[in-house]
Amino acid sequence: MTTSNLLYRCSAIRDALVDAGLFAASAGTSAAGDADTALNSWRIGTVPFLLSADQIGFFRRLGPHLLSFYRALNRLYAESARGLQPSWIAEALDRGKPEGLVSYSRMKRFRDLLPAVIRPDVIPTADGMVITELDSVPGGIGLTACLSRAYADNGFLNPEDPSSPATMRLVGGRDGMIDGFGAMLTHLRGSREGCTAVVVSDEAKDYRPEMTWMTARLSERGIETRCVQPRDVRFTEGTLRIVDGDREQPIALMYRFFELFDLPNIPKSELIQYAAKKDWVTVTPPYKPALEEKSAFALLHHPMLRSFWRRELREDTWLHLTTVMPRTWLLDPAPVPPQATIPGLSIGDRAITNWRDLLSATQKERHFVIKPSGFSELAWGSRGVSIGHDLPQSEWATAIDEALAAFPRTPYILQEFHKGRQYHLEYYDPASGEMRQMAGRARLSPYYFVAGEKVELAGILATVCPADKKIIHGMKDAILVPCAVAPEGQPRAE
Numbered sequence: 467m468t469t470s471n472l473l474y475r476c477s478a479i480r481d482a483l484v485d486a487g488l489f490a491a492s493a494g495t496s497a498a499g500d501a502d503t504a505l506n507s508w509r510i511g512t513v514p515f516l517l518s519a520d521q522i523g524f525f526r527r528l529g530p531h532l533l534s535f536y537r538a539l540n541r542l543y544a545e546s547a548r549g550l551q552p553s554w555i556a557e558a559l560d561r562g563k564p565e566g567l568v569s570y571s572r573m574k575r576f577r578d579l580l581p582a583v584i585r586p587d588v589i590p591t592a593d594g595m596v597i598t599e600l601d602s603v604p605g606g607i608g609l610t611a612c613l614s615r616a617y618a619d620n621g622f623l624n625p626e627d628p629s630s631p632a633t634m635r636l637v638g639g640r641d642g643m644i645d646g647f648g649a650m651l652t653h654l655r656g657s658r659e660g661c662t663a664v665v666v667s668d669e670a671k672d673y674r675p676e677m678t679w680m681t682a683r684l685s686e687r688g689i690e691t692r693c694v695q696p697r698d699v700r701f702t703e704g705t706l707r708i709v710d711g712d713r714e715q716p717i718a719l720m721y722r723f724f725e726l727f728d729l730p731n732i733p734k735s736e737l738i739q740y741a742a743k744k745d746w747v748t749v750t751p752p753y754k755p756a757l758e759e760k761s762a763f764a765l766l767h768h769p770m771l772r773s774f775w776r777r778e779l780r781e782d783t784w785l786h787l788t789t790v791m792p793r794t795w796l797l798d799p800a801p802v803p804p805q806a807t808i809p810g811l812s813i814g815d816r817a818i819t820n821w822r823d824l825l826s827a828t829q830k831e832r833h834f835v836i837k838p839s840g841f842s843e844l845a846w847g848s849r850g851v852s853i854g855h856d857l858p859q860s861e862w863a864t865a866i867d868e869a870l871a872a873f874p875r876t877p878y879i880l881q882e883f884h885k886g887r888q889y890h891l892e893y894y895d896p897a898s899g900e901m902r903q904m905a906g907r908a909r910l911s912p913y914y915f916v917a918g919e920k921v922e923l924a925g926i927l928a929t930v931c932p933a934d935k936k937i938i939h940g941m942k943d944a945i946l947v948p949c950a951v952a953p954e955g956q957p958r959a960e
Contacts, residue, residue: 469901471621472512472513472892472894472901473894473899473900473901475512475620475621476510476511476512476893476894476901477894477896478616478620479510479613479616479617479620480510480894480896482612482615482616482619482620483612483613483616486612486679487675487678487679488506488608488609488612488675488676488679489506489507489508490506490507506672506940506942507942508940508941508942508943508944508945508946509893509894509895509904509942509943509944509945509946510893510894510896510945510947511891511892511893511894511930511945511946511947512891512892512893512894512901513634513892513947513950514617514634514636514928514947514948514949514950515891515908515910515926515928515930515947515948515949515950516634516949516950516951516952517637517926517949517950517951517952518952519951519952521590521595522637522951524595525588525637525910525912525923525926526923527786528586528588528790528912528914529584529912529914529921529922529923530783530921531783531786531787532584532586532600532787532914532921533580533584533914533916533921534778534779534780534783535762535766535779535783535787536580536581536584536602536757537580537778538774538775538778538779539756539757539762539765540578540580540754540757541778542555542765542771542774542778543555543556543559543756543757544572544577546559547572551774552770555765555771556756558761558796558798558877559755559756559759559761559762560755560756561873561874561875561877562841562842562874562875562876562877563726563755563841567726567729567753567755568755570739570743570753571752571753571754571755571756573743575743575745576752576753576754579750579752579754580752580757580916581602581750581751581752581757581916582650582653582654582750582751582915582916582917583602583603583604583607583647583650583750583751583913583914583915583916584600584602584913584914584916584921585600585601585602585604585606585911585912585913585914586598586599586600586601586911586912587599587600587601587909587910587911588790588909588910588911588912589884589886589907589908589909589910589938590886590887590908590910591884591885591886591887592885592887593884594789594790595790595910596790596791596792596884597790597791597792598792598835598881598884598909599760599763600760600762601846602751602757602758603722603723603724603725603751603758604911604913605670605672605673605676606676606911606913606927607643607647607676607677607680607913608643608673608675608676608677608678608679608680609676609927609946610643610911610913610925610926610927610948611641611643611644611647611679611680611683611925612676612679613927613946613947613948614636614638614639614640614641614642614643614925614948615640615641617636617947617948618636618639618640619640634950634951634952634953635950635951636925636948636949636950637912637923637925637926637948637949637950637951638923638924638925638926642924642925643680643913643924643925644680644683644684644687645924646913646915646922646924646925647680647684647915647924648684648687648689649915649917649922650915650916650917651684651689651691651719651721652689652917653917653918654719654748654750654917655718655719655748656748658718658719658747658748659716659718660705660715660716660717660718660719661690661691661692661708661710661715661716661717661718661719662681662684662689662690662691662692662717662718662719662720662721663691663692663693663694663699663706663708663717663719663720663721664677664680664681664691664692664693664694664721664723665694665695665696665699665720665721665722665723665724665738666693666694666695666723666724667695667696667723667724667725667728667731667732668695668731669724669725669728669731669843670723670724670725673723674693674695677693677723678693680693681693690715692708692710692715694708696724696732696733696734696735696738697733697734699717699720699733699734699737699738700714700734701734701737701740701741702714704744704746705717705741705746705747706720706737706738706741706746706747717747718747718748719747719748719749719750720738720742720747720748720749720750721750722749722750722751722753725841725843725846726753726755726758726841727755727840727841727842727843728843739753755840755841758840758841759839759840759841759877760794760837760838760839760840760879760881761794761796761839761840761877761879763791763792763794763879763881764794764795764796764879766787766788766791766794767788767791767793767794767810768809769809769810792881792882792883792884793810793811793881793882794879794880794881794882795808795810795811795879795880795881796839796877796878796879797821797836797866797869797870797873797877797878797879797880798873798877799821799870799871799873801820802819802820804819806819807819808821811880813826813827813831814831821866821870821880822866824862824866824880825859825862825863825866827854827862829854829855829859830855832854832855832857832862833854833855833882833883834853834854834880834881834882834883835851835852835853835854835880835881835882835883836851836852836854836865836866836869836878836879836880836881837850837851837852837878837879837881838850838872838876838877838878838879839876839877839878839879841876842876844876851937852865853883853936853937854883855883856936885907886907886908886909886938887907887908888905888906888907888933889905889906889907889908889930890903890904890905890906891903891904891906891930891945892904893945904930904932904945905932905933906930906931906932906933906935906944906945907930907931907933907935907938908928908929908930908938909928909929909930909931909938909939910926910927910928910949911926911927911928911929912925912926913925913926913927925948925949926948926949927946927947927948927949928945928946928947928948928949929944929945929946930944930945930946930947931943931944932944
């Protein structure tokens with residue numbers, strides 16, 4: 467593909483994203499100037515992020531492993547709450563949460579419900595893939611779908627175009643994200659009468675444009691879906707309804723695009739919970755904050771629970787997950803007996819018996835991340851994260867002290883840091899009209915949609931940030947592209 471063709475296609479991709487309302491038309495402005503149009507921008511990659519056949523095999527196998535993990539975690543929590551497993555497990559997962567929400571989440575009606583969207587954050591390292599966390603209320607669903615369409619429609623999947631890499635296959639294809647999300651919603655809706663409402667809170671308003679775009683695509687396919695704000699939901703005659711033009715529609719299925727810690731700030735939240743309790747509406751993801759805690763990684767690695775995990779997970783799943791999920795510890799300030807150590811945690815050749823022993827670690831020994839476990843406004847969007855080897859000694863000590871002090875209301879975790887491998891990618895610079903190269907590190911976000919026992923990999927979003935950025939997240943200097951399977955004999959991203 468010639469440089470001029472690439473530049474033309476990148477410009478066309480950018481225009482498609484602007485037209486969809488997902489990309490700022492120019493710096494600081496939106497395409498339509500309204501609240502439902504994105505103000506975000508990023509660097510448009512010249513080609514999708516290429517994965518090898520082995521790497522795509524890893525991602526295809528990962529989805530079923532993660533569903534098994536959620537199912538086992540759900541059972542572990544329930545058994546702990548009933549006294550069949552150590553009580554400290556449920557106490558840790560419930561810490562800082564309102565008693566009413568905990569009781570609600572434990573209702574028999576919701577006992578077997580699991581997240582129907584699974585999105586891990588995966589970092590490619592020199593030694594393989596590492597999962598840094600799981601998100602069951604993820605952003606990026608509509609964005610990944612729109613990016614896949616834009617790249618597919620602008621030459622990257624057209625075998626009739628001699629300049630197109632015809633053997634390049636986008637993960638999930640042109641509309642895999644739309645198909646997968648739609649199939650998941652249709653399965654959960656079942657035979658209920660009414661539409662599907664994607665309810666986006668004010669705190670998550672930055673994601674409203676992409677969900678508005680996605681629901682429009684689903685409605686075009688006959689899957690009646692609306693993106694609404696919580697205040698648009700009405701409770702009438704034993705049903706939840708939304709206003710659609712000059713008529714009201716009953717809601718059969720509600721897709722919850724808001725965090726549970728934000729419930730006190732969400733209009734109609736109590737009515738939504740009441741309707742779900744009465745089985746007048748299906749709500750997904752379920753109101754189960756225990757399944758949204760990053761400390762679940764610590765439970766997977768805890769030596770006391772090894773027999774449980776090996777029993778509940780197949781041997782290959784247990785071995786796989788303990789390899790790709792980094793060792794993690796819950797920063798509980800309770801004193802450790804002097805003859806005991808914190809399992810698996812050491813600095814150099816010194817076993818750790820007290821969290822404050824970490825204060826004396828050298829910069830090279832501080833390859834750890836501290837972050838809120840969940841149920842906090844700091845626990846999403848890369849907020850509240852402290853990277854040990856990137857901080858001066860005094861700030862590292864402060865991060866530990868603050869994490870320990872926050873335990874009663876917002877538990878924090880300590881997690882091994884794994885450095886991402888470096889890639890060199892080209893992107894389109896609209897200011898100069900030229901291609902430029904960037905060295906960066908990648909976060910790969912696969913989207914799995916669950917319908918019954920079927921777990922479908924519908925697409926993978928690559929977020930590549932400049933190499934000097936320690937935390938990888940969406941930013942204007944990042945390259946955001948869909949992932950594709952590299953053609954035989956063609957090098958993948960390096």
